[in-house]
Amino acid sequence: MAFSLFSSKNRIINMVLNDHSIRYVELKQSNPPAAQKWSERFLPPGIIVDGKIVDIDSLTSILEQCIDEWKIQRRSVRFIIPDALVIIRKVSIPADVQDDEIKGYLYLELGSTIHLPFEEPVFDYYPLESNQKTKDILLFAAPEQFVMEYSELFSSLKLNPIAADISPLSLYRLYHYLDKSSSNEVLFTVQFDLTSVNLCIFNENVPLVMRHFSLPFNIDEWEYNIGIAGSLEFKFNGDAEELAMQIEDIFNEVNKLVDFYRYTLTNEGQDVTKFLVNGDHPMLEAIIDEMKDRYDIPVEMITLDNDLKGKTGYLPSNLFLPLGLALKEVQ
Numbered sequence: 001m002a003f004s005l006f007s008s009k010n011r012i013i014n015m016v017l018n019d020h021s022i023r024y025v026e027l028k029q030s031n032p033p034a035a036q037k038w039s040e041r042f043l044p045p046g047i048i049v050d051g052k053i054v055d056i057d058s059l060t061s062i063l064e065q066c067i068d069e070w071k072i073q074r075r076s077v078r079f080i081i082p083d084a085l086v087i088i089r090k091v092s093i094p095a096d097v098q099d100d101e102i103k104g105y106l107y108l109e110l111g112s113t114i115h116l117p118f119e120e121p122v123f124d125y126y127p128l129e130s131n132q133k134t135k136d137i138l139l140f141a142a143p144e145q146f147v148m149e150y151s152e153l154f155s156s157l158k159l160n161p162i163a164a165d166i167s168p169l170s171l172y173r174l175y176h177y178l179d180k181s182s183s184n185e186v187l188f189t190v191q192f193d194l195t196s197v198n199l200c201i202f203n204e205n206v207p208l209v210m211r212h213f214s215l216p217f218n219i220d221e222w223e224y225n226i227g228i229a230g231s232l233e234f235k236f237n238g239d240a241e242e243l244a245m246q247i248e249d250i251f252n253e254v255n256k257l258v259d260f261y262r263y264t265l266t267n268e269g270q271d272v273t274k275f276l277v278n279g280d281h282p283m284l285e286a287i288i289d290e291m292k293d294r295y296d297i298p299v300e301m302i303t304l305d306n307d308l309k310g311k312t313g314y315l316p317s318n319l320f321l322p323l324g325l326a327l328k329e330v331q
Contacts, residue, residue: 012162013072014326016080017150019048019195020217021232021280022066025315025322035315035323040232041066045219051082053149063157076160078325079150083191083198083212085142086166087116090208091125092134099127102137110141118143126206138206140166163328167191168200168207170324171278175302176205177327188258188272188297191321192279192287194222194234197250201261201272208265211257215246231316234282247287251294275299280318 015024021043028036041062047055067073091114097105102125106114110121121141128136151161168189175181183204191198195217200210221238236243258272275297277288291299302320315323 012076012078012326013159014078014322014328016167016322016325017043017048018082018193019043019050019214020045020193022063023319023322024066024070024072025319025326026072027326033327035319035326037070038315038319038322039066039070040319042224042232045217048082050214051084052146053153056149056153060153060157063153067157067159072159074158074160076162077154078163078165078328079154079161080167080170080321080325081142081147081150081164083167083196083210084214085146086210086212087139087141088200088207088210089116089139089141090128090136091139092136095130095133095135097135102127102135106139114139116141120144122147128206138208165325165328166210167198167321168202168210170321170328171276171302172202172205172207172324173327174320174324175276177324178302178304180300180302181205184273186261186270186273188254188261188275190254190275190277190279190291192250192277192281192284194281197253197279199254199257201257201265203266203270209257209261211253213250213253215250227316231318232280234280236282243283247283247290251290254291272297277301278317278320 011026013024013026015022021040023040024038025035026037028034043062047058053059093102093105106123106125110116111119120143122144123139123141125140126138128138130136147164154161171189171191181187185204187202189200189202195215197213197215198210200207202208218238221236223235223237224232227233262271275291275295277284277291277299278301281287288299288301301317304315
């Protein structure tokens with residue numbers, strides 16, 4: 001549905017659920033679009049674990065409270081499929097498979113010649129290079145069971161799920177909308193959150209590889225409150241050395257993925273040209289400073305211009321993912 005056709009009675013909400021929070025953003029009907037409303041709610045540990053709903057009753061109760069408090073009853077909703085559930089994989093298929101037959105071919109081959117670490121996936125694909133023998137495609141897949149649990153949860157609460165997305169694409173969509181992308185760019189996105197980190201490398205606008213890592217989280221070592229801008233703010237009270245080791249482990253994974261891209265994914269030995277860092281981790285600024293010291297690669301964060309900030313104030317950076325999701329049908 002075109003953005004200009006959204007009715008005021010069915011403004012779309014854009015929701016991100018992860019292991020520690022529920023967040024939403026709603027765009028104002030304007031050109032250019034502006035963030036109109038947003039909020040977030042802390043999610044106690046154990047309700048969602050590694051992207052999977054573990055305690056459906058508690059999550060339902062909390063979402064009911066959010067829907068009532070945020071006044072978003074009976075809305076259509078877009079949502080992010082949790083990173084821990086998503087796989088991105090390059091796949092080669094025979095060149096004689098016609099474009100309109102690719103999805104059917106993938107249905108037949110999944111589980112036989114194309115193997116995934118789960119059965120009954122939901123999936124989409126993006127065409128890459130082709131030659132006389134093969135066509136390369138980028139396959140995006142997630143276990144249908146867990147994705148449908150989110151969709152059915154929204155439906156049970158009288159919300160209407162209309163689209164799902166993955167976090168790297170939502171972050172890149174916002175980055176591209178702000179006209180930050182450039183030709184021949186190899187962008188390494190780092191979504192550094194309180195309970196997980198997601199790494200993804202884009203060549204031009206295509207996400208070629210993604211890695212997800214869970215971070216240890218002990219609620220007893222953290223304090224949290226709602227800040228002035230309406231976003232969650234966390235303070236660490238645990239062992240600083242242990243936290244530093246967790247961050248160091250992620251830097252090691254960043255190094256591995258940079259090398260994997262350079263020596264395995266490309267024949268030309270291409271290098272990453274830019275890091276784009278986002279997330280809600282309380283140490284994010286220190287992490288960015290450390291990355292600038294370690295890597296001979298530019299490190300950037302997304303900053304919003306006045307159009308997207310909206311009249312209600314500054315949108316916190318930990319809500320950039322649902323904002324990118326909100327732009328899904330705008331561009």
